[in-house]
Amino acid sequence: MTRAPSLKTRALGYLARREHSRLELERKLARHAQTPEELSSMLDTLEQRGFLSATRMVEHVMHVRRGRFGSQRIVHELREKGIAENLIAAVLPNIKETEQENAREVWRKKFGVIPADAKELGRQMRFLVGRGFSTEVIRQVLRHSDKEEA
Template identity: 40%
Template structure:
């Protein structure tokens, strides 16, 4: 059990992990899942492991480049609950403003052809921005 805790602390010293990620890293080292859960519960009670903190840090690091849909999906894949995601997502800021800033940085000018418009649309969709934000940004680009 002490070895599991030491390994967990070594992982957390490098970066924050979600509970599910850390469980996956510790599981091969443990004899049973109960020992892993006990270590994780203790780390949470000592506030060394926190899904809310992990979600906030992950969103802060990636919100400039990605939309709310992509951020939500990434956090779900890392085992975070919808409640933790919903609590952390407002810290990302306004999705429309982030989408507009990214579009301005990448393209800077409105599309001249339907093919260029489709390229801009696909880029923003891949980055996980909502249809509403993308439509507003592309309309804004045409009006500018």
């Protein structure tokens, strides 16, 4: 007869696959915990030992998402994962400094040509808004894209 894996084993298994925030692990492990106190205590232990780190989680999200998404989308994702506002505020300037370049690259890969009419302009803008880029960055990208083509 096989025993179910312990709470700590499950948590380490999740963390071995990718970085998780404390909130994500709480959600995934809540149904396996005997009590909320047991879960909280185990997560505290993982944080103290360095297995669970909000800073590493932020770095992971930044590394994976930065080239494809804008600052608004990345900040939203970090908030959904339960990352503290001070950590988000610390990385926001880093995101913003390359956001213009990232938006231009995303636009170039998807479209590559300036919009011919208002309908196409709206389509391209909606795509970039959906990727989390600000309207100001989108305007800059679409305004300067025709200069790059020449």
